[in-house]
Every structure is written in C-alpha cells, then in structure tokens.
Amino acid sequence: xxxxxxxxxxxxGLPPGSxxxxxxxxxxxxxxxxxxxxxxxxxxxEVKTVEECFSFKDTPTVTWINIDGLxxxxxxxxxxxxxxxxxLVQEDILHTGQRPKLENLDDYIFATLKMIYxxxxxxxxxxxxxxxxxxxxxxxxxxxxxxxxxxxxxxRIRNGRGRIRRMGADYLFYALIDSxxxxxxxxxxxxxxxxxxxxxxxxxNPTRETLHVIHALKKEMILLRRSVWPLREVIxxxxxxxxxxxxxxxxxxxxxLYDHTIQVIDSVDTMKEILSGLQDLYLSSVSNKMNEVMKxxxxxxxxxxxxxxxxxxxxxxFEYMPELKLRWAYPALWIVMISLGVGLLAYFKRKxxx
Numbered sequence: 001x002x003x004x005x006x007x008x009x010x011x012x013g014l015p016p017g018s019x020x021x022x023x024x025x026x027x028x029x030x031x032x033x034x035x036x037x038x039x040x041x042x043x044x045x046e047v048k049t050v051e052e053c054f055s056f057k058d059t060p061t062v063t064w065i066n067i068d069g070l071x072x073x074x075x076x077x078x079x080x081x082x083x084x085x086x087x088l089v090q091e092d093i094l095h096t097g098q099r100p101k102l103e104n105l106d107d108y109i110f111a112t113l114k115m116i117y118x119x120x121x122x123x124x125x126x127x128x129x130x131x132x133x134x135x136x137x138x139x140x141x142x143x144x145x146x147x148x149x150x151x152x153x154x155x156r157i158r159n160g161r162g163r164i165r166r167m168g169a170d171y172l173f174y175a176l177i178d179s180x181x182x183x184x185x186x187x188x189x190x191x192x193x194x195x196x197x198x199x200x201x202x203x204x205n206p207t208r209e210t211l212h213v214i215h216a217l218k219k220e221m222i223l224l225r226r227s228v229w230p231l232r233e234v235i236x237x238x239x240x241x242x243x244x245x246x247x248x249x250x251x252x253x254x255x256x257l258y259d260h261t262i263q264v265i266d267s268v269d270t271m272k273e274i275l276s277g278l279q280d281l282y283l284s285s286v287s288n289k290m291n292e293v294m295k296x297x298x299x300x301x302x303x304x305x306x307x308x309x310x311x312x313x314x315x316x317x318f319e320y321m322p323e324l325k326l327r328w329a330y331p332a333l334w335i336v337m338i339s340l341g342v343g344l345l346a347y348f349k350r351k352x353x354x
Contacts, residue, residue, distance in 0.1 A: 016088060019073040023096030026128070026145035030069035032079075036061050037157055039165050044158070050075050054082050056138060062169050063138040064157075068146040070094055076142070083140065084108070085133060093142050096129040100230040102237040109134040109173070109245055111234060114227035115149055115180050116187055125187060125220060127227060130180065134173040134245055141176060149183040150176060170246045174253050177235070181257060184228060184264045188271070191217070195274055202278060206285040214282065218275045225268045231261045299353065303344045307337050 034053050036043045038061045047053050056063040067075065073094060080090040089110050092098055100113040112131045118124075130148070133140040141150075153175050156164045164175060194217065201210055235258040239251060246254075314323070314333060323329045 016091070019077055019087070019090055019094055021071045021073055021094045021096075023070065023094075023129075023144065025069075025071040027069045030067065030072040030075050031146060032075065033066045033068075035064040035066070035154065035157060037165055038062065042157060042160070042165070044154075050078050053079070057083060057135075059137065061137070062172060064172055065138065065140045066150075067140070067142045068144075070096065070142060070144055079140065083133070083135065083138070085110075089133075093131040096144060098129060098131075100227065100234050102234040102241075104237075104241055104243055107135070109238075109241070109243060111173075111177070111238075113177065113180060113231060113234060115143070116184060116224065116227060117147075117149060118187060118190060125190075125224075127223075130176075132173060132176060134169060136245065137169050139169050139172045139176065149179050153179050167250075168247065170250045171253070173246075174238075174250055174257065178253075178257050178260070181231065181260050181264060185260075185267075187224075188264065188267045191221070191271055195271065195278070198278055199281070202281050202285055206282050206289075211279070211282055214275060214279050218272070218279070221268060221272050221275060225265075225272065228261070228264050228268055232258070232265060235261050295353065299348055302348075303341050306340050306344070310337055310340070 031046065032050055032053060033046045034044070034056065036056060036059070041061075053063075053065050056065070065079070067079070070076065070093065076090055076093060079085075080087075080093075084107055086105060089103070089105070092110070092112060098112045101111070103110045110131070110133055112129060114127050115130045116125060116127045118126075128144040131142040133142075153164070153172070156162050156175075164171060198210065198213060198217075201207075235254060238246065239254045239258060310333070314321070323333075326332075
C-alpha cells in the first residue's frame with residue numbers, strides 16, 4: 001500500500017547532510033548497473049564495485065548509472081562524492097519520504113519523484129522514490145528496489161529505436177521521467193476498471209465490504225494525488241530552467257510531458273470525485289434498502305392492526321356478549337378478518353405501495 005507517513009526519528013539531532021537511510025530496506029544487496037551508448041555503439045553491464053563506474057564521468061558517450069537499493073549509504077556517498085553531488089542532495093536521496101521536486105545546482109540537476117506500479121503478487125499499488133541526477137554527459141538514477149518502469153527506455157537504447165541514441169543525456173533524463181508519468185496512465189486505467197466493478201456492485205448488492213473497498217481506494221487516491229500533484233511543478237521547472245544541461249530541442253518534449261502530467265492530475269481528481277459519488281451511492285442504496293424493509297414491515301403492521309383490534313374486542317371476558325353465543329359467530333369473525341386483510345392488501349396494491 002502507498003504510505004502516508006514515513007519514520008524520520010532516526011535523523012533527529014543529526015547535522016544537515018548526515019547520510020542516514022530513512023525508509024524500508026526493500027532488497028538485500030545494492031546493485032549498480034551501467035548503460036553507456038552513443039549513436040553507433042551500446043554497452044550495458046553490472047559492476048561489482050561502485051568505483052568501476054567512476055571512469056564514465058568524463059567520457060564523450062552518454063552514460064546511465066542506475067543504483068538499486070538505498071540502504072547502503074557508503075555506495076551513495078562514494079558515487080556522490082566522485083560525481084560532485086552535494087551532501088544535502090545525497091541526504092535527500094536517502095530520505096524516501098521526499099516530496100517530488102526539481103533543483104538546479106549549476107553542475108547538475110537533481111529531481112526526485114514517485115514511481116508507482118502494481119504488484120501482481122500482492123494485488124496492491126506500491127510506490128517507491130526515484131531520484132535522478134542529470135550531468136553534462138551522464139544520468140544517475142537511485143531506486144529503492146530492483147524492478148522499475150524503465151524497460152521501454154532500455155529497449156529503445158538497445159535497439160536504437162527513435163532518437164534516444166542520437167540525443168544527449170538531457171533527452172535520457174526526460175525519457176526516464178516520461179516513462180514514470182506514462183506508467184501513471186496504466187495505473188489509472190486499473191483504477192478505472194475497479195471503479196466500474198464497484199459501481200455495478202453498488203447497484204446490485206451493496207455490502208459493508210464494498211464500503212471498506214471504497215475507503216481504501218479513497219486513501220490510495222489521496223496518496224496518489226500527493227505523489228502526482230507536485231510533478232506539475234517539477235515539469236514546469238524543467239521547462240522554465242535556463243540551464244546549459246537542458247538543450248533547446250528538449251523543451252518541446254518537456255512541454256508534451258507537462259501536458260501528460262496535467263492529464264494525470266485531472267484523471268486523479270476525477271476519480272476522487274467518482275469515489276465520493278460511489279460512497280454517497282452506497283449510503284443511498286443502504287438507506288433505500290432500509291426504507292424497503294420498513295415499508296414492508298409497515299404494511300404488515302397496517303394489515304394486522306385492525307385484525308388485532310377485532311381479536312382484542314372478542315377476547316374480552318364480558319358475560320353479556322351476544323355474538324359469542326351465535327352458532328356462526330366464529331366463522332363470521334374469520335370472514336370479517338380475512339376480508340379486512342384482503343381489502344387492505346388490494347388497497348395497497350392500487351396505491352402501488354406493494
């Protein structure tokens with residue numbers, strides 16, 4: 001499940017720039033992989049030590065260094081110090097409860113955002129923090145665990161499809177963010193299907209479990225909005241940023257990415273309104289069902305009240321009640337009572353109360 005609060009007590013009292021991992025350790029060992037390419041060549045491998053990727057800092061090719069696992073602070077420190085990443089930025093990378101943001105620090109651009117994906121085993125939507133560093137000829141990505149939404153980018157690099165191999169590191173930086181934003185659409189499609197099923201269930205047979213599902217979805221939607229909403233500022237900041245690290249041709253792609261982000265935000269807001277409507281629909285359905293039950297009980301009570309009145313009169317123990325001594329008094333009383341019941345039923349039918 002998406003988490004609303006993160007434990008930060010482990011950093012209390014420490015000076016700024018202290019490298020402490022705040023969050024859950026999701027994998028056992030930190031993994032560092034490198035993708036290095038230009039227009040004609042491509043190389044992809046996993047390094048055993050972080051020092052092996054230091055030589056790619058000043059190469060003429062475009063290099064993508066990906067770190068899976070943030071719990072090993074020494075790895076983050078070594079690669080951060082070598083590539084000139086400020087200690088406060090390293091601290092933000094290790095703090096997995098960061099709000100999505102973009103910072104221009106002259107020599108590099110730092111961005112952090114939330115990557116959301118659907119776990120098929122647990123059938124839950126999970127989120128992890130992804131931090132990106134854009135340098136002159138490299139991009140460094142920091143992820144909490146192995147497995148991401150970047151396979152489409154890797155395949156484009158491997159196969160040389162599109163313009164990614166002809167462009168620089170800024171286009172790779174854009175492509176990684178675009179991959180995260182595009183994955184939001186697939187997550188929202190899954191939510192849309194669940195909302196349709198919920199609406200059918202509410203119409204046919206609303207239960208208390210349905211209400212629990214609605215509450216869980218509302219919570220997830222709030223957390224999803226908290227992850228998506230700041231993206232607008234991040235993408236807008238990239239578009240406005242006058243940095244030599246982002247070339248002019250990339251701005252047109254960033255504007256398209258901004259449009260996608262607005263669409264995601266609008267979809268999230270729409271789904272929040274739909275969930276509120278479904279909650280109201282559940283309460284209305286339960287209220288209508290209760291009204292139907294009360295109507296049936298009221299009708300039965302209305303039928304039996306006059307019958308009880310008649311039975312109560314002839315159940316009194318007075319000595320002089322001439323009807324009690326009549327031979328046909330008992331069947332006549334039954335005829336009267338049955339006629340009253342049938343007459344009331346016919347009246348309710350004619351009024352369409354039944």
